[in-house]
Amino acid sequence: MRDSRPTLLTGAAGVLGRWLRPRLIEAYGSVRSSDVVDPAPALPGEETSVVDLADFDAVEGIVKGAGRIIHFGGISYETSFDRILSSNILGTYNVFEAARRHGAGPIVYASSNHAIGFYTRDDRLDVRVPKRPDSLYGVSKAFGEDLASLFFDKYGVESACLRIGTARPDPIDPRHLSTWHSYDDLLRLIEACFAAPHLGCTVLYGVSNNDRSWWSNEGAPHVDYRPQDNAEDFAATLIPDGDTRDMAAPEVKYQGGPFVSDGYVKR
Ligand SMILES: NC(=O)c1ccc[n+]([C@@H]2O[C@H](COP(=O)([O-])OP(=O)(O)OC[C@H]3O[C@@H](n4cnc5c(N)ncnc54)[C@H](O)[C@@H]3O)[C@@H](O)[C@H]2O)c1
Numbered sequence: 001m002r003d004s005r006p007t008l009l010t011g012a013a014g015v016l017g018r019w020l021r022p023r024l025i026e027a028y029g030s031v032r033s034s035d036v037v038d039p040a041p042a043l044p045g046e047e048t049s050v051v052d053l054a055d056f057d058a059v060e061g062i063v064k065g066a067g068r069i070i071h072f073g074g075i076s077y078e079t080s081f082d083r084i085l086s087s088n089i090l091g092t093y094n095v096f097e098a099a100r101r102h103g104a105g106p107i108v109y110a111s112s113n114h115a116i117g118f119y120t121r122d123d124r125l126d127v128r129v130p131k132r133p134d135s136l137y138g139v140s141k142a143f144g145e146d147l148a149s150l151f152f153d154k155y156g157v158e159s160a161c162l163r164i165g166t167a168r169p170d171p172i173d174p175r176h177l178s179t180w181h182s183y184d185d186l187l188r189l190i191e192a193c194f195a196a197p198h199l200g201c202t203v204l205y206g207v208s209n210n211d212r213s214w215w216s217n218e219g220a221p222h223v224d225y226r227p228q229d230n231a232e233d234f235a236a237t238l239i240p241d242g243d244t245r246d247m248a249a250p251e252v253k254y255q256g257g258p259f260v261s262d263g264y265v266k267r
Pocket residue numbers: 010011012013014015016017034035036037051052053054071072073074075076077086087091110111112113163164165166167168
């Protein structure tokens with residue numbers, strides 16, 4: 001989709017935001033980079049701003065006049081419901097509502113594997129499975145996906161919800177052999193979403209081409225995502241003696257890993 005309006009990135013001071021910024025400028029030209037933590041210094045081609053996603057007027061200020069939106073801002077770990085409510089639930093509503101009012105979008109939204117974390121490692125998931133969140137954080141991402149569905153069906157706001165696995169430079173844990181999403185593949189996925197002729201309301205797994213992946217994007221063929229990296233390249237280093245973990249432990253049994261075992265009541 002061609003769009004000469006600036007691209008908006010939320011969560012620009014975060015780990016993924018900082019990596020993405022120069023690459024988004026290269027791909028799309030001018031970028032508005034925003035976060036509740038100051039994302040300064042601005043790169044050439046970039047405007048930065050400090051905005052709390054919970055503040056609708058401030059969100060409207062950065063969304064108005066923007067085209068593509070990459071909504072990566074929010075709490076990225078389990079914490080109190082108050083904090084999740086403000087940053088992730090209210091914050092995501094504010095981004096979608098401002099986009100609707102001002103004709104911005106499409107929106108690529110950072111959902112998470114924690115929206116489906118209570119499936120077991122033996123389950124194989126496509127993009128249509130019912131959600132099974134493993135934490136309040138995961139519930140907030142499930143909310144974001146449902147909000148995206150509502151805003152497309154009712155208002156025509158197009159979006160892609162990326163159930164990102166583990167986005168980091170290299171896999172460093174046996175679980176990552178299934179969940180790893182390399183940074184280059186994350187960028188490929190974002191670019192494929194914006195290149196799709198019609199995005200509609202799409203759910204996709206943010207995962208590399210891992211031999212041990214639990215997730216399939218085959219149900220979303222309109223997004224031409226071709227991951228190039230494979231966590232298996234790290235298997236000999238990560239599990240030189242095979243996978244010796246306790247397969248009954250909740251953080252191993254369930255796909256959400258440590259987000260599942262945090263507070264888990266055995267029965
Ligand atoms: N890194 C991963 O493996 C992974 C996996 C699944 C999903 N995600 C999602 O991707 C996004 C980016 O992840 P990350 O690893 O860069 O996380 P991060 O925590 O490094 O970055 C998130 C950014 O959001 C900002 N933020 C939080 N609350 C805000 C608010 N109220 N207003 C404005 N900004 C706010 C934070 O200041 C932070 O800079 C997050 O939404 C995260 O939930 C990441």
